[in-house]
Amino acid sequence: MTPQSEGAFPPDARVCSAPMGEETEVPVNTEMRGETWRVRISTSGGDVLGAGILLAADAVLTCAHVIPAGPCDPDPRTPGPRAPGSRDPHAPASPAAPAGEVLVELVGVPGARAVPARVADGCWVPELEDSRGDVALLTLAEPQDVRHAAPLHRVAPTRGRTVWMCGFPSTRELKDGVWFRATLAGPSGPRGEWVQMFPVTPEETVRPGFSGAAVTDAETHRVLGMVVSRYDDRSSAAPADQRLHLSYMIPIETVVRHLPVIARYVSGERGNGLPSVPRSAARDRDFARWLARWFAGEEGTRRMEAIVIKKGEAVRSATLSRAVALADRELPADAPDPAGATASPPPHLPPPHLPPHLPPQRPDPRPPPRANGTSRRPPPPYETEDDVLPPLGSVDLALDVSGETVARVAERVADRLGLRAADGEGSAVGRLGAARSVPLTIVAEGVDYAVAPLALVEFTGLLAARGARLLLVFRNPESQSLELALRMADPAKDDIAARLDRVREGIDNIARRERTAFEKTALIAPVPPVPQRAAALRLDLTALRKHPEPGGGRFLTDLGAFERTVQSALMRIEEVIGLAEARIARRNELRGRLEAFFALLAARSLEEERAAAPLYRTAHNLLYQAPCELTEAERAVERFADAVRHHTHRPRGGDA
Incomplete structure (x- = not known):
């Protein structure tokens, strides 16, 4: 986007012009004053350009279109969230990074003064021809207190999540910022890079002064993304109060995709945990097409699928890894790990499938520029056929679960969903059990090589019941856990006899997990008591099989209720096991700490x-x-450690 498109919105994007008294904006107040990372970006003359996010003592993230490109640009005094497809046709296709300075002010920090800033070397990604990109990193001339930096976190931008954002409209009374509320809707924009936001009220649609503002999760107070665009429907014949008013954000993971250098400031594990494969690796195109359809949730696909990729089937394995990488928001399919990445321009992706309200644009035949203005040869497109290209962001979490416990997998799912433990208590299994929905698409590879495969399959069934879409990958076609997963995934096999057999298998699994829980809780204290439900559930199942109306409506109601009871029992036993495993890990950590301090003491006198x-x-x-x-x-380890510290900080006998 260019400054021109911000100062003069196209016909379908307008700034709301109602008097301030008639708008339902939320003035800055004490409720959100803890967001010390909020940044206002202005010209040297004091005109507001937009917003930004403090990432480190001297680093601020914002949208590239917020920063004026030079003195020849149109008036930059009212830049704001751009309308989709509103790129200035007369602007240079590949502008170099602006060399001028802007003023940055931490409005959430009392007494903070504006400091000069300029685009960091190699950290300028302007809006591309298809509207992707539009991110920039600024370097401050004077470092700020690092304690004010934003808590960026990798969280799946799931539908219905409530968010807040604070921008700086040009209205004098709101120069210090105004809060807007919204709920996340789903992927949108160029190749799904953006996430659409529904404003709580039409007046809370973002406007000039909001570009670059942090989008903060109302529940966890973590920054999930950055405001980038808006859409106002002025062409519709519908009444004004029924027209579309939309806002858009760029998720943090997509920002990392364009600016890998900021990965160091982002917490949370990456959503894609499968190994990367080179672009030239052989792949199974039929399998790739099926994966693309399943990731997209096309009609005819099931919410839960169980497939087999045997050991040694390198082509199918590489096809899966590559499909997940193509669907990942953060990394290109063959990109290096962000930890070792340096700032560089993003790869040149194929033209996106634009939503209906975005006008199609011709792809730019010229190679994209480097950050310093020089060009580079674009890499070949990811694929030559659209039907093997999954939508960006269509996989929320991909894991290799071989050797993993149910508790560890649950932790990854809960972290990806943004569920945090209160004061460190409780387990991820319990938090997911209490969640009303788990709207994630999850790929789990090596399920039959997990620590407890049957328990893991049952756990994925609980996630599916809460709305998750799951692709379970097995390595052994004869495994018992695969048979269970296939029966759970195939509705055609879900007749009454099969459901009763599944319930029986679930109870048998609960009995096995109870024994595991007893073994683990015997090693550590304090832990919750182990639920002992398997014996009672077996009796209840026997009574259900002797139901007076087998197959009738009452029977089906009782069977459904019993299935939920079995699922809840498994959830509770897995929670106890997870807590016990966490405490055992802490015990082992203390053992290592004890021996380390003993080794320090061994060098002292007898x-x-x-x-x-x-x-x-x-x-x-x-x-x-x-x-x-x-x-x-x-306490005992700490007492010993204190004693060792006392002795090791004293001079030796001969040196006294």
């Missing part, structure tokens, strides 16, 4: 070793008894 020996024996005994009283053991 007298000093004897003085600290009772403390070491106490901590050792607590850590190696069963059950290990974790709280007492932690």
